[in-house]
Amino acid sequence: MVNNHDHVGVKDIERRIVEAGLQTTNNTLRVWQEDFPTCQIPEDPLNGRFDCYMNIRTEKCFLVCTPGFVPRLFRGTYCKEQGKTGEWNVSISSMDCIPTTTIVVIGGHFKDHLDRVFKPYQPEELRFRTGTPFYRPTAQYFRGKLLISGGFYTKNMMHHYNSSSKALNPFLNLKSFHEIGTTVVVHDKLYTLGPYTNLAEYYQENNEGQTFAGPILQSTGFYRCAVRYLDRYFLVIDEISTRQYDVLTGAYIELQHLLTRRTYFGCGTFLNKTTGEEVVLVAGGGGPLYGTSVPDCEVYTPSLGTWSSISPLNQPRVAGHIVTTASGVFIVGGWELSTMDKQVEELDTTTLTWKWVIPAVKAGNEGAVVAVPDGVV
Structure with missing residues (x-):
């Protein structure tokens, strides 16, 4: 710890x-x-x-x-x-x-009625939905539910996954539009941060049916990614800057900038097996106007207060998602120019190098990706 x-x-x-x-x-x-x-x-x-x-x-x-x-x-x-x-x-x-064991991908580009469910190193299961399409949403496991926030067609809605019917049902209205947004859980609040506004909003686990105004963000980039940081903070990482927000006071401080400018990248946290410290990972992304894809990866170490480079991805990708399960750290989905479906890779948390996940799972791109415990889906 x-x-x-x-x-x-x-x-x-x-x-x-x-x-x-x-x-x-x-x-x-x-x-x-x-x-x-x-x-x-x-x-x-x-x-x-x-x-x-x-x-x-x-x-x-x-x-x-x-x-x-x-x-x-x-x-x-x-x-x-x-x-x-x-x-x-x-x-x-x-x-x-409890451990998260299963990776769920909700919708995506040209696959907005398709959900994918798989455990690492096992074949994926494809599930086709009817009703609302989902493209560019975000997802979190919160209060025993799989919750999906925003998206191109569902910008101001949060949905929940019904494990019996395998359907996504409306859950609550969001105050702002959230497409290509990001969500993060700190304490007992699920924060939703969209690209069109600097106002975060949150859903608290003991307040059903509504969201509340959260801290005002200082992020300047269109795309941002958020992760829980230590115990009472979250980090907002945009194209170059990193800011730490205190959920109790709303105050923020600037941290060291990313080493490589990028947009539409994946972010997450994991335990470094060598040091035992929980660190922040940024992987992949796009260059200016998505004209190039970035394989570079960086890790932020709280005890040092710095970003450092680690081994690059085997496949550069835009819009990949970092997912941490009880068994490992993975980058899921993403695209690169004409290749619209990237294979899943796993990070070795001791050597900080990437390896392919076999059998190969290609999880599309621009869907919501989240790890959940057994029995949720």
């Missing part, structure tokens, strides 16, 4: 409570205990950790899973009053991290 001053672990909480007690009168402590119930800090689960905010009016903890794993259902829990003590409104025992 990457340690930083914002992440509150069990020992940090214990230290802060002791320090606060040494600097506070007994009477003040008694008033605090009577007015604001407190909850017990949860132990970190397997393949995850809790990011907790304590000694505030509403204590809260958020489940953060290791890349390749996702919360089974809820990500956030809040301390509620129970007599003169407190208890978590979501049971800690129900909050665990």
Whole structure:
């Protein structure tokens, strides 16, 4: 786990409570205990950790899973009053991290009624849909659902995948148009960021049927890609710049620029097996006006605060998607000039080199790509 001053672990909480007690009168402590119930800090689960905010009016903890794993259902829990003590409104025992095993591709260019489902190194399954076409949407696994946001035909809509009917059903309206957008989950919020506006919006797991205004983005590029960063931030990466946004305050800071200017690239996170640190990956993309495709790949290391080059892709590609499952890190889909269907590649997270995935899966381009647990699709 990457340690930083914002992440509150069990020992940090214990230290802060002791320090606060040494600097506070007994009477003040008694008033605090009577007015604001407190909850017990949860132990970190397997393949995850809790990011907790304590000694505030509403204590809260958020489940953060290791890349390749996702919360089974809820990500956030809040301390509620129970007599003169407190208890978590979501049971800690129900909050665990489960592996993602299956890659899902929703729609795409000239294949907007086709979904592809496959596990790495296994043949893909093709599923044809009727109804709404999906082209250039984004997807996330959130609160036990596969949610698809925006797209060319569905710019201001979020849909959810019905595992029984294999259909995509309207879920909620978005405030802005989102085509070639990006989505990212931080704490208990699913953020949607579109290319036509600098206003992010979010859907919170305990607020059904609506989205709320998020931070105002400073990104200047048409295309942007977002990833969760550490525990309470997300990074917005555009053609050259990298900005870190704090989901609690809305504040942002500039980080080091990309080494190679690019657009319409893939981004994601993974654990570097050599260092054990969670890092950010950018891969592929297009040159000016998509006239060229870029094979170059870069990794951002939080402890260093820098981007560094790693081995290039075997096939240059525009619009590839980075997907991290419990078994590996993959780039899925994409295109290059006359080749509209690129083969899936896997990143070796020790050597940071790419290899082909066999049997070959060509997952189209400009569809939504996401990793989900067993049983979702």
